[in-house]
Amino acid sequence: MNIAIASDHAGVDLKEKIIKLLDGMSIKVDDLGTDNKDPVDYPDYGIRVAEAVSDGKAGRGILICGTGIGMSIVANKFPGVRAALCYDTFTAKISRLHNDSNVLVLGERVLDYKLALDIVKIWLKTDFEGGRHTRRVEKINEIEERLMKQREAK
Ligand code: RB5
Numbered sequence: 001m002n003i004a005i006a007s008d009h010a011g012v013d014l015k016e017k018i019i020k021l022l023d024g025m026s027i028k029v030d031d032l033g034t035d036n037k038d039p040v041d042y043p044d045y046g047i048r049v050a051e052a053v054s055d056g057k058a059g060r061g062i063l064i065c066g067t068g069i070g071m072s073i074v075a076n077k078f079p080g081v082r083a084a085l086c087y088d089t090f091t092a093k094i095s096r097l098h099n100d101s102n103v104l105v106l107g108e109r110v111l112d113y114k115l116a117l118d119i120v121k122i123w124l125k126t127d128f129e130g131g132r133h134t135r136r137v138e139k140i141n142e143i144e145e146r147l148m149k150q151r152e153a154k
Pocket residue numbers: 008010011042065066067068069070071
């Protein structure tokens with residue numbers, strides 16, 4: 001599985017730490033920016049990861065901004081993306097088990113680094129539980145398909 005990762009200026013330090021962690025786990029990671037602390041607009045970087053996951057170019061994605069809120073709003077606009085903003089290991093684990101989250105979103109300004117890296121580790125190693133949760137995820141897919149058809153018909 002390859003992972004696409006991006007952040008805005010408020011998430012670059014955590015992004016670097018996550019890339020080191022992924023390298024150490026021999027996971028292929030595509031760093032889609034930003035690469036310094038000059039202010040940028042988080043949608044420009046959220047789009048890169050969300051498109052990669054939506055188009056199937058990346059198996060999963062990780063996005064970081066100050067709070068994680070902006071990046072999660074952006075990522076969840078894209079078909080097939082289930083972005084989960086996680087502030088602890090419990091929500092990270094459940095987002096995989098129940099929601100089959102394929103983009104993990106973190107806020108560098110609200111997490112200490114150890115907790116953030118623990119969240120990444122548990123999110124990576126937890127599989128989707130399937131069963132009744134498959135039906136629920138399929139309902140999300142149906143909503144996306146219905147909305148797309150409605151837009152095409154206009
Ligand atoms: C940047 O200052 C900040 O607004 C951004 O990183 C993020 O927290 C947005 O949701």
